[in-house]
Amino acid sequence: MDAVKLAIIGLALLLAAASAIATGVARPDDAIIVAERVWPILLFVVSVTIVAELAAAAGVFDAAAHRLSRVGRGRTAALWAAVVILAVAATAFLSLDTTAVLLTPVIVAVVRARRLDPLPFVFATVWLANTASLVLPVSNLTNLLAADLLHLDPWEFLALLGPSAVIAIAATVGVLVVFFQRSLHGTYPDVTPPAAADPQLLRIAAIVVIVLLPLLVSGLAPWIPASAAALVLLGVFGWRHPRALRWRLVPFSLVVFAAGLFFAVGILETLGSGALIGAIAGTGTDLLSLWRLTGTGLISANLINNLPAYLLIEPVAGSPERLGALLIGVNAGSLITPWASLATLLWHRRLRVEGVDVGWTRFVLMGLVGAPLIALTAVIPLAR
Template identity: 50%
Template sequence: MRTVAVSVVLIALSAIAVLTGLLPVSDVVHLWGRVWPILLFVTAITVVAELAAAAGVFTALARQVARGGRGRAWLLWLLVVAVAAISTVFLSLDTTAVLLTPVVVVLARQVGLNPLPFALTTVWMANTGSLLLPISNLTNLLAQQAMGDLPPAQFVALMWAAALVAMVLPMAVVFLLSRRSLLARYEPAARGRSSDPVLFWTTVAVLIVLIPLLVSGIPVWMPSTAAALVLAVAFLARQRTAVRLGLVPWRLLLFAAALFLFVAALQSAGLGAVLGRIAGQGESPLALLRLSLTGMLSANAVDNLPAYLALEPVAGSPVRLAALLIGVNVGPLITPWASLATLLWHQRLTAMDAGIRWRRYILLGAVVAPVTVVASTLALALTA
């Protein structure tokens, strides 16, 4: 409800800006032209992920991971890291933070391990692992547009080194912090079966077809929408109750739309000029660090989405946009509100009685985020 209330306030303020002429209607129309494909993709991929979870795909994946760990907690954890990375890269950070987190918590409890290292892995990987592909994060899709609809292969060529550093460093910290529990042994969980094999294998087939299409260069809203429709039809035929309006992330969509409008209004009021002086110019390593750290601080002050939108005009070139993405994607590890995925992750943990105290989360993030942002930005500067 807090998200809805904040969204309503932001929309009201944006409406006042439009009515007073501060935010021209033409700017709103232009903004809508940019964001509707992105919002449609977010809706479709969320529906796909929710139905995949209902079909038991993530649970089956967890069982496979548990067996693959061969009784060694460190190997099990590395497999969870790999699954979280793949989930983030190909299905977006929200899928990892929201849907994979309950799976890994249940997995850890089933084999008698401390669930917190696994839960911390999912939320950190969800944020820091979201640099590699345009579909990995909403900010990436916006940046891809600003780069002139850069093809996915070229986006990867620009981001791969920074993405690799951003994924490895936080995971190394998780291992060091939890090395005692991760060096233990466990008994693999018993095998299980899907309640509806037809739905399970239909969903697996849809995902196998969908993932390559998401990186093919086709506008991502097209294959994701088609996949959501196919799965919805399959579930209507075999498990009708799973298809409900609640599958659509209404609060997330409202919040994103409100942020888009509000930041556009702030830009019209002169925010861009102020941020331009703070973020600086140029593509030297120091200039890129200045921009990425500005993005990190802005994301933790408000949220990564408005931080990106506010700083996008002062980025300019693909390399500077990449540095900005490092700041707003990798940087939101400190405050709870820096990333909506983090808030949703914490809600899932609390519901499962496996919550982590925000004080501890903030202290850990305050150490990990700046180091990772700096290292990833330097990797970008060396390879761009």
């Protein structure tokens, strides 16, 4: 699904929502409530995308990946472990789309330079982009919505879902090791570090990212430090490398798509969709009830995409534990179908550009094994 298709879908959803309001099916107040809730989230998405794109253009991810490869000291398994660490950190602080879009081509370049099979590494990036997106509110759009609903700061969110996130990440690593254990043996040659086109720009961009990361968990609304970081980098690039400043830095298609989903699902809720979803998702916070909710989220995400799945089921979650179980289902469970997570589609598109062939049949079969195992085990700490 390319950017144009995303934008077209988003515009169609926005038109449908506007038509519902114009014909009296929904009230204008419903749209205002949705708008008040989502504008900070969409502003954060735009800002953090600009930060990630400009940091990548400055060579921050290339430098980080090379430094981690040196930690591996020529051992393939150690390099893979370093990629896991980088993917988890990038996802947790800069969102799953950053890992899928910007980190993936860097990892491909790193492993190709060392003549290694890219598949264990690129599967680590896409699976961890989804499963490690449970760590912080800023890791995923769904998390931002949940944190806003429950009025959780980053530390409270981490207290709720931190143990589940650790289990999801560990289970992801365990499953991938089983799938790719043969490819993770052996060694690789050392290579020359990548040369930065503008070392001063690289240093400034790295400092901005390093300062931004703790601010994202400081308790400030995420859009505030992200917007400030984006403005700083835009100014620095305007000074050092103005040709890099293009409109494509702004993820217009993603914003239109997300806005369309928010408004369309918000209006569906006013029309009574919650009753049907509630009958399917059930109630309760015991383990079996949470598994039921997680399974509902997992199946829905793999059928229609994780963001609309979350929005549809959110009204019946009912408690922090149930909302956490829903996030596990729609985030960590989005590993089966290509469209379950936008990050997965973006990841696959980047791989095609890089000439790496990953068939969807293999992706689906691996996901059918990994997604239920990862999601259901991650729910266990939430049970009451």
